[in-house]
Amino acid sequence: MTVKYQILARQYRPQTFNEVISQKSIVTTIKNAISQNKVASAYMFSGSRGTGKTTLARLFAKALNCKSPINQEPCNKCSSCLEISSSRSLDVIEIDGASNRGIDDIRQINDTIGYAPANRYKIYIIDEVHMLTKEAFNALLKTLEEPPNNIKFFFATTEANKVLPTILSRCQRFELKRISHEDIINKLRQISNDLNRDIEDAALHIIANFSEGSLRDAESLLDQMFCFKEGKILLDHINESIGFVSKDYFFKLDEAIKNVDINFAFYFIDNIYKAGKDLSYLIEELIEHFRNILVVKLKDSSLLETFDEEKKKYENSASYYSEEMLFYILDLLIKNIQNNHKSIHKKINLEMLLLNIIKSKKRISIDILVKRLIDLENKANTSTNENIPNKETSPIEPKKQVEVNKKEEIQLSSITQNKNIEESIKEEKKIKLEKIEFSLSEKNKKTDSPISISPIQTINVARHDTIMKFMQVELNAIIKKG
Ligand SMILES: [Zn+2]
Numbered sequence: 203m204t205v206k207y208q209i210l211a212r213q214y215r216p217q218t219f220n221e222v223i224s225q226k227s228i229v230t231t232i233k234n235a236i237s238q239n240k241v242a243s244a245y246m247f248s249g250s251r252g253t254g255k256t257t258l259a260r261l262f263a264k265a266l267n268c269k270s271p272i273n274q275e276p277c278n279k280c281s282s283c284l285e286i287s288s289s290r291s292l293d294v295i296e297i298d299g300a301s302n303r304g305i306d307d308i309r310q311i312n313d314t315i316g317y318a319p320a321n322r323y324k325i326y327i328i329d330e331v332h333m334l335t336k337e338a339f340n341a342l343l344k345t346l347e348e349p350p351n352n353i354k355f356f357f358a359t360t361e362a363n364k365v366l367p368t369i370l371s372r373c374q375r376f377e378l379k380r381i382s383h384e385d386i387i388n389k390l391r392q393i394s395n396d397l398n399r400d401i402e403d404a405a406l407h408i409i410a411n412f413s414e415g416s417l418r419d420a421e422s423l424l425d426q427m428f429c430f431k432e433g434k435i436l437l438d439h440i441n442e443s444i445g446f447v448s449k450d451y452f453f454k455l456d457e458a459i460k461n462v463d464i465n466f467a468f469y470f471i472d473n474i475y476k477a478g479k480d481l482s483y484l485i486e487e488l489i490e491h492f493r494n495i496l497v498v499k500l501k502d503s504s505l506l507e508t509f510d511e512e513k514k515k516y517e518n519s520a521s522y523y524s525e526e527m528l529f530y531i532l533d534l535l536i537k538n539i540q541n542n543h544k545s546i547h548k549k550i551n552l553e554m555l556l557l558n559i560i561k562s563k564k565r566i567s568i569d570i571l572v573k574r575l576i577d578l579e580n581k582a583n584t585s586t587n588e589n590i591p592n593k594e595t596s597p598i599e600p601k602k603q604v605e606v607n608k609k610e611e612i613q614l615s616s617i618t619q620n621k622n623i624e625e626s627i628k629e630e631k632k633i634k635l636e637k638i639e640f641s642l643s644e645k646n647k648k649t650d651s652p653i654s655i656s657p658i659q660t661i662n663v664a665r666h667d668t669i670m671k672f673m674q675v676e677l678n679a680i681i682k683k684g
Pocket residue numbers: 267268269270271276277278279280281282283284
């Protein structure tokens with residue numbers, strides 16, 4: 203005898219309200235409506251895919267028609283319950299709004315409404331109700347306006363905004379939440395235990411992440427993994443099966459950014475490319491990675507939906523970045539999603555993007571630029587107010603001045619990156635010249651000449667003007683980009 207295989211999502215579909223996860227308040231409302239005999243004639247279950255809309259509608263139908271319900275729960279033993287469970291009930295009619303969307307389909311419903319149900323109620327469950335045509339909606343509306351007492355309508359939709367307001371206003375609405383990460387993991391673990399299958403914690407977490415709050419998606423993926431591999435399911439098996447990039451690559455990327463290791467961009471993309479991974483969704487995976495680091499940076503790692511070992515890795519990575527740098531990288535990635543999907547040269551496109559990310563460590567932040575501008579302005583004011591140099595009023599000690607000049611050289615060379623080459627060369631020459639003049643002035647200092655104007659101050663003013671000019675250009679560019 204062959205045993206008919208049932209997919210996990212179906213095999214483990216809740217048979218009672220108590221088994222429904224993440225939708226407690228809706229379950230309570232439904233049970234109260236039944237016990238207080240206040241069941242409305244139409245309900246709208248809306249929410250994203252795999253959150254249990256039709257499951258709840260079916261349970262509701264079962265509970266209403268059950269011959270011996272226990273605390274508003276269906277017994278799952280009576281003829282009505284068994285018929286509904288096996289989709290043989292003549293009282294509970296399920297219609298897929300996506301494939302029966304025309305006016306004729308709705309007319310058929312209207313035609314059958316007159317026939318009395320075998321049990322208490324005749325219940326129409328219309329899935330994806332937003333797909334109905336306008337004419338079909340209008341035909342449905344007529345029935346909804348004055349429904350017979352023994353008729354109930356349960357609608358399910360992923361896009362309630364596309365349902366006519368006149369229909370919505372005649373329904374009690376239930377907004378289903380996405381299933382929480384924890385609930386999905388618990389359910390998957392329960393299924394795995396039940397089937398005597400062993401699965402690594404990290405693997406369960408990645409399945410839960412991938413399914414984005416859809417229990418059905420999570421169960422389908424688990425199903426796929428059980429078919430893909432015998433024995434214990436590991437994180438690597440999932441990465442291999444779905445084509446995910448191993449997270450180790452992303453943590454290595456953090457190291458590369460920390461060390462400004464440009465070569466890693468080519469190594470990273472090349473490895474992923476050769477492993478046959480899908481480059482289309484790499485940016486989304488990168489966004490997820492940097493978003494997690496930002497969460498750790500702004501809040502703490504307990505908010506991450508992952509296992510402890512990985513949380514530690516994120517904490518470590520977070521120490522490499524400033525908040526601003528993370529915002530910059532995320533912004534860059536988000537702006538490139540569209541480009542990457544359209545690009546026929548995904549590999550090159552991604553390499554360039556990664557190069558920019560790795561180089562972002564050297565980027566001067568706007569806060570630092572503004573601070574430097576203010577510092578320089580103050581310094582210039584102090585210098586130009588003095589005509590005669592004096593040891594007591596000299597704004598900066600010579601030793602400190604050397605340090606300041608060194609810093610300015612570093613920032614100046616960074617700023618000049620954005621200028622055209624010709625100007626950069628001119629500036630470089632100027633800096634070198636100033637450097638020489640500065641060392642000369644240091645020598646002059648020793649030959650004590652209080653009346654002559656110090657060359658340091660002449661240089662200061664000249665350098666300041668140059669830096670101010672570049673700062674303005676840099677600031678304008680950043681402001682425009684922002
Ligand atoms: Zn029953």
